[in-house]
Amino acid sequence: MKVFITGGTGFVGSAVVQELVANGFEVVGLARSETSAQKLISWGAQPVRGSLTSLxxxxxxxxxxxxxxxxxxxNDFRHFFQAGAMDRRAIETMGRAISGTNKPLVVTYGTTGIRKHVETEHEVADTGLLKWLTPRKSEIVARQLMAQNINAFVVRLSPAVHGAGDKGFTRTVIERAKKATVLSTLA
Incomplete structure (x- = not known):
């Protein structure tokens, strides 16, 4: 089975690519740079050069x-609304490409901002005030594809993931906390 993956050299994506390859899947990963392409090759995947704007x-x-x-x-937070629009177009493009087939399209969405209660698959994560504050509409777009009989799925990810090799938000917070001087007093 041939699997196409975007974000395959990211923190979560690298684990997914390596797991798929280890289990006999043929993996093709989107690579924005030669460095990313070489990482994919080293894991046994085939790179295809491009970005989320390469529709x-x-x-x-x-x-x-x-x-x-x-x-x-x-994740360029200086241009987060543009990144959200780019994400939406990428998902729509891949969805159209598999329309009329039963090929699965798995889309991820973060759970940042979901705090009041546990949400189920029957609730859309992007509601209320969060709907207007976040430009990322991955789940909404995937659900629109589902309504068009495209075999789309949503996997909700933790707001932050952390582990060996992490270079993201969680690691940054931990490193800053390590450098901070904390004064405590005992009462």
């Missing part, structure tokens, strides 16, 4: 795959 590349790779996993997202 024709996304459409072709999705159409040629048996399954698609979308983990990619541009």
């Amino acid at each position: 024709s590349t996304l459409a072709t790779a999705a159409a040629q795959a048996d399954a698609i996993i979308h983990l990619g997202f541009n």
Whole structure:
């Protein structure tokens, strides 16, 4: 089975790529740079050069795959609304490419902002005030594809993941906390 993955060299994506390859899947990963392409090759995956804005590349790779996993997202918080629009277009493009097939398209969405209660698959995560504050509409777009009879799925991820090799938000917070001087008094 051939799986096309975006975000395959990211923290979560690298684990997914390596797990898929170890279990005999043929993996094709989107690579924005030569460094990313070489990482994919070293894990036994085949790179396809492009980015989330390379819509024709996304459409072709999705159409040629048996399954698609979308983990990619541009986490440039200076341009977060543009990143959200880029994500939406990428998901829509891959969805259109597999329309009329039963190929699965797995889309991830973070759970940041979901705090009041446990949400189930029957609730849309992007509601209330959060709907207006977050530009990331991955789950909404996937649900729109589902309504068009496209075999899309949503996997909700933790707001932050952390482990060996982490270079993201959690590691940054931990490193800052280690450097901070904390004064405590005993009462």
